[in-house]
Amino acid sequence: MAQQIISANRLGDGLVVYLTGGGGWSERIADALAVTGKDAGEAAMTVAHTAEEARLIVEPYLIDIDESGGERRPTQFRELIRAKGPTVRLDIGKQAEL
Amino acid sequence: MYLYDPIDQSLVDQRVEQFRDQVRRRLAGELSEDQFKPLRLMNGLYLQLHAYMLRVAIPYGTLSSHQMRKLAYIAQRYDKGYGHFTTRQNLQFNWPKLEETPDILAELAEVEMHALQTSGNCIRNITADQYAGAAADEIADPRIAAEVVRQWSTLHPEFSFLPRKFKIAVTGSQRDRAAVRVHDIGLILKCDETGSMGYEVIVGGGLGRTPMIGATARDFLPKRHLLSYLEAILRVYNQAGRRDNMYKARIKILMHALGAEEFIRRVDAEWDAIRDSAVDLPAGEYDRIAAFFASPHFETLLKNDGKFARYRLEDRDFAQWARTNVAPHKQPGYAIANISLKSEGGIPGDATTEQMNAVAAIAERFSFAEIRVTHEQNLVLPHVRQADLYDVWQTLKNYDLATPNLGLISDIIACPGMDYCSLANARSIPLAQDIGKRFADLRRQHDIGELKVKISGCINACGHHHVGHIGLLGVDRKGEEYYQITLGGSADENTSLGEIVGPAVPYDKVVGAIETITNTYVGLRTDGENFLDTYRRVGKAPFKENLYAAH
Numbered sequence: 001m002a003q004q005i006i007s008a009n010r011l012g013d014g015l016v017v018y019l020t021g022g023g024g025w026s027e028r029i030a031d032a033l034a035v036t037g038k039d040a041g042e043a044a045m046t047v048a049h050t051a052e053e054a055r056l057i058v059e060p061y062l063i064d065i066d067e068s069g070g071e072r073r074p075t076q077f078r079e080l081i082r083a084k085g086p087t088v089r090l091d092i093g094k095q096a097e098l
Numbered sequence: 099m100y101l102y103d104p105i106d107q108s109l110v111d112q113r114v115e116q117f118r119d120q121v122r123r124r125l126a127g128e129l130s131e132d133q134f135k136p137l138r139l140m141n142g143l144y145l146q147l148h149a150y151m152l153r154v155a156i157p158y159g160t161l162s163s164h165q166m167r168k169l170a171y172i173a174q175r176y177d178k179g180y181g182h183f184t185t186r187q188n189l190q191f192n193w194p195k196l197e198e199t200p201d202i203l204a205e206l207a208e209v210e211m212h213a214l215q216t217s218g219n220c221i222r223n224i225t226a227d228q229y230a231g232a233a234a235d236e237i238a239d240p241r242i243a244a245e246v247v248r249q250w251s252t253l254h255p256e257f258s259f260l261p262r263k264f265k266i267a268v269t270g271s272q273r274d275r276a277a278v279r280v281h282d283i284g285l286i287l288k289c290d291e292t293g294s295m296g297y298e299v300i301v302g303g304g305l306g307r308t309p310m311i312g313a314t315a316r317d318f319l320p321k322r323h324l325l326s327y328l329e330a331i332l333r334v335y336n337q338a339g340r341r342d343n344m345y346k347a348r349i350k351i352l353m354h355a356l357g358a359e360e361f362i363r364r365v366d367a368e369w370d371a372i373r374d375s376a377v378d379l380p381a382g383e384y385d386r387i388a389a390f391f392a393s394p395h396f397e398t399l400l401k402n403d404g405k406f407a408r409y410r411l412e413d414r415d416f417a418q419w420a421r422t423n424v425a426p427h428k429q430p431g432y433a434i435a436n437i438s439l440k441s442e443g444g445i446p447g448d449a450t451t452e453q454m455n456a457v458a459a460i461a462e463r464f465s466f467a468e469i470r471v472t473h474e475q476n477l478v479l480p481h482v483r484q485a486d487l488y489d490v491w492q493t494l495k496n497y498d499l500a501t502p503n504l505g506l507i508s509d510i511i512a513c514p515g516m517d518y519c520s521l522a523n524a525r526s527i528p529l530a531q532d533i534g535k536r537f538a539d540l541r542r543q544h545d546i547g548e549l550k551v552k553i554s555g556c557i558n559a560c561g562h563h564h565v566g567h568i569g570l571l572g573v574d575r576k577g578e579e580y581y582q583i584t585l586g587g588s589a590d591e592n593t594s595l596g597e598i599v600g601p602a603v604p605y606d607k608v609v610g611a612i613e614t615i616t617n618t619y620v621g622l623r624t625d626g627e628n629f630l631d632t633y634r635r636v637g638k639a640p641f642k643e644n645l646y647a648a649h
Contacts, residue, residue, distance in 0.1 A: 012125065013195040014150035055124070058131050058145065077577065078516055082147050086517035088445055088527045092178050092193075093148060 002075075003067065004041055005032035006048050007082065008060035016082050016094075017057060019048055025057055027094060029072055029083045034065065099160050099468065100245050100390045102210045109253070110207040113214065117141050118200035125197070140220070140258075142213030143199055147520045152191045152199060153216040154206060158226035158244040158268070159187030159471040163458040166469055168209040170454035176202050181454070183439060183447045185511060185562055186265070187225050187471040188216055192518055214252060219260045221251035221332075225267045227275040228472040231391060232434050232480040234426040237287045238295060240270035242388045243324060246379055247285075249387075250325050257332050261339035262347035264332070265304075277473060277589035279303045279312045280565060282349045283331060288318065296320045301331060301361070302353035305559040309595045310350045313358045315365060321384070323369075326377040330369035334361065394466040394481055399431025403484035406433075418540060419491050419502035433484050435465070437477040437494060438501040438509060442538055446512040446530050447475030456497040464490050473562075474511050474550075476504065506543040507551060507616070508534040511562055515555030515572065516579075522555035524572025524579040529553055529608060536609045537616075546616050549629045552587075565589035567629050568615060569596040570608065579605040585615070585641055586633045599638050600646045611645055618644045 006019035017025040018032035026032065035044050041062050048060035064075040074080050085093015102110075117137070124134040142153040154169065161169075169189055173181050176198050182190040194202055206212055215222055224244040231239040247266055251257065257264075267281040278284025284300035297319045303312030319327050335349045338356075353361045410417040425434040437457060440446050449457070461469045461479055464486045470478035482490055494500040503509045510533060513519065515526030530553055537543055552566030563569030569584035581603055584596030603611050616629075618641050623632045633641075 009145055009149075012197050014145060014148075014193075016148060052131070055127050075577075077579070078147070078522075081516060085148060086527075087525060088517050088531070 002064050003034045003036055004044075004062045005029070005034055005065050006044050006060050007063050007079065008048060008051075008057040011055055011058050019044060019051075019060070023047055023051075025051065029065075029074075032065075032072070034067075034072075099162060099241075100157070100387065107207075107210070110210070110212045110214075113141070113212065114200060114203045114207050117203060121196060121200055136218065138196075138199075139217040140215070141199075141203065142216035143194070143196070144217060145520070146192070147516070147518055147522075149193045150196055150199070151518070152194045152202060152213055153184070154189045154191070154211060154213050155216050155223050156188050156211075156471050157248050158224055158230065158241045159228050159473070160230075160241060161469045161471065162209075163462040163467040163469065165209045165211055166454050166458040166461070168205060168211070170451045170458065172202055172205055173454065174451040176205075180448050180450045182445075182514065183449065183471050183475050183477070185473050185475060185513070185560055186223050187228075187473055188223055189471070190514075192514075217263075219262050219264075220258050221254065221260075221264045221266065223265075224248045224251070225265075225276055225281075225473060227269045227271060228470040228478050229275060229425065229434055229480065230270055230470075231393065232427050232429075232432075233271055233273075233275075234428045235273050236270045236428065237272075237289065238270050239391045240268040240276070240285070240287055242384070242391050243285060243287070243297070244268045245387050245390070246324060246384065247328065250328070250379075257336060260332075260336055261341050262344065264335075264349070266328075272591060274589070274591040274593075275472075277562070277565065277593075279591075279593035280305055280309070280562075280589060281312065283328065284312055285324075290318055294320065297324065299327060299331075301365075302350040302358070303593075304348055304350040305562060305564045306348070307345060307557045307559075308348075308351065309559070309564040310354065311593050311595065312350070313353065315358075315362050322381065323373060323378055325379055326373050326375065327365075327369055329372060329377050330365045333368050334364045338364070393429070394468075396429045396432060396481070397483070399429075399483065399485075401430040403431055406484035406487055409488040413488075415502075416488060416491055419500055420487065421544075422502050422504040422506060423500075424487060427481065429481070431484055433482050433487060435479040435482045435487060435490055436472075436504045437479065437499050438503055439476050439499075440503060440509045440530075440534065441498050441501045442508070442534055443531060444498070445527050446510055449477075453497050453499060456493070456499065460490060460493050474509070476509070502540065503543060505548045505550070507537045507546055507549040507612075508543060509550070510534065511550070511552040511566070513554050513556075513561035515553070515561075519555060519560075521558055522572065523557075523574040524555050524581065524605075526553040526555040526561055526570075526572060529570065529572075529581070529605065532609050533612055536613065546620065547628045549616070550588075551612070553581075562589065563587070564595050565593065566596060567633070568612065571602075573602055575602065575604075581605065581608050583608075583611060583615075583645070585638055586630065588630055594634075597638050599642050603645075614644050615641055 300312040465479035512526040512530035516522035554561035587596030
């Protein structure tokens with residue numbers, strides 16, 4: 001079954017963040033809590049909505065990921081770009097820190 | 099250019115403080131995101147793929163050096179050292195923080211700038227011919243009307259909650275450099291038989307998912323009735339435009355549904371009621387605004403400068419730049435210098451802090467401190483002495499701002515696409531770069547001649563692909579980036595919408611397809627025909643055949 005994580009934007013600075021196992025939000029996709037199945041996904045979204053109410057993040061949603069290559073990658077290209085940064089500016093965004 | 103009076107200045111200052119308080123209340127939990135989102139959009143602040151995005155208004159694309167320096171500073175202090183000039187003559191910052199946006203707006207207010215109405219269902223930035231006030235073929239400066247309309251439309255209480263966004267463009271020349279026929283309202287300056295000035299008013303043009311060419315609502319509107327007639331159009335739209343479906347909410351859809359005749363009848367009926375009321379601008383006020391657009395103090399010079407001619411003979415590279423990037427000026431001895439923001443390997447429309455500061459300095463020294471932004475994502479120095487062009491070019495070269503490709507195949511319009519924009523289905527920028535690289539040879543570019551390639555990363559068509567000679571629309575096919583190719587579009591006075599030539603092609607086949615298209619054109623053209631001429635003569639069949647020939 002496909003694994004999923006939750007992606008959102010941080011309210012204050014707009015940066016992309018992922019819901020972690022501890023209920024916090026990390027800029028690093030490697031820290032994201034992976035869930036499997038509808039129930040786990042809904043439970044995670046509930047946590048995300050609480051964070052929205054708490055004004056930490058905005059617009060959370062579930063995305064599919066793939067860990068088969070050893071590295072955690074979103075399956076959708078758009079989400080990969082969101083995770084790393086613009087493909088045309090490798091010097092900015094999270095990819096620059098790698 | 100227009101300078102704020104105390105009322106204008108207090109408007110933007112108060113707006114900054116209002117937004118500052120709205121941000122404070124949002125962060126403190128006194129406003130929900132649902133409540134806050136329309137408020138931040140009214141100040142041009144979007145939430146995008148990687149971060150917030152702030153769209154700064156540059157009214158009719160006119161900037162002073164002082165303002166450009168402020169934009170450069172904001173890019174450095176509050177962003178990542180660059181900004182993006184857009185297809186509506188605005189500037190976008192891609193990495194502002196919400197917490198710092200009130201400070202950014204305060205910085206902008208210091209130089210008479212703002213981000214008002216660059217988003218939301220309101221009247222957006224009024225765009226105009228980038229050669230306004232300088233072009234040799236101009237009847238009058240369209241920015242006077244643009245400024246009048248800007249003031250009328252800013253915080254207009256009746257039109258702040260339209261069914262959808264509303265875009266107006268103005269041209270002062272029969273040569274349309276403002277794409278007026280694909281705007282919600284397009285205005286063309288003209289004179290009647292007595293020599294009185296007025297406008298042809300075109301309504302219902304647009305791009306996006308249902309591209310349409312606007313229809314003439316009024317062939318000659320006297321100058322003094324500009325605002326009452328626009329008010330009548332907006333009232334009919336505001337009342338009858340659809341609010342149930344955002345994809346059917348533009349004025350072009352309403353006009354199409356009613357039919358042009360019925361639409362115009364309703365506008366005329368409304369106009370009858372308000373025509374001689376206080377809506378129209380008093381003549382004195384029009385003249386007061388017009389005075390801001392008086393020509394700078396030009397020197398009296400010979401029509402053709404000897405130095406300029408000599409440098410072109412002596413320096414081939416300079417001659418090459420002058421050939422594409424220099425346009426004729428109405429004042430003898432002067433010229434219009436275009437700054438291409440489409441360098442090889444660069445990002446179309448992007449400029450760094452350093453480049454913005456360089457342009458500000460060059461403009462200050464050589465162009466009466468005035469700069470223009472074009473809807474094709476380039477910049478213009480509108481008033482340069484021909485004798486100074488060589489110095490201008492040499493300085494531009496130091497900042498990678500002297501690419502001699504204006505109007506050639508590598509002068510590509512590309513929206514930010516999926517590298518930046520949350521609406522996109524595919525990327526635009528790397529495709530523009532790959533096309534530019536394939537056609538990097540300038541001799542080849544000149545042989546191909548004028549060829550406008552326009553790339554949109556989604557159906558919203560911010561890259562204006564419908565009016566590209568070659569248009570590319572990015573689509574998502576089962577997770578892969580594919581591009582639909584259209585041919586024969588044009589945004590000038592002979593406006594046409596591109597025709598889809600066949601099934602969409604995958605990313606790695608697009609550059610080859612472009613090459614097939616240009617080769618087909620070169621093989622079919624007759625003397626003096628540019629790409630568009632040939633396409634209009636032969637139609638899409640030969641292109642379709644070569645592109646999709648059975649293997």
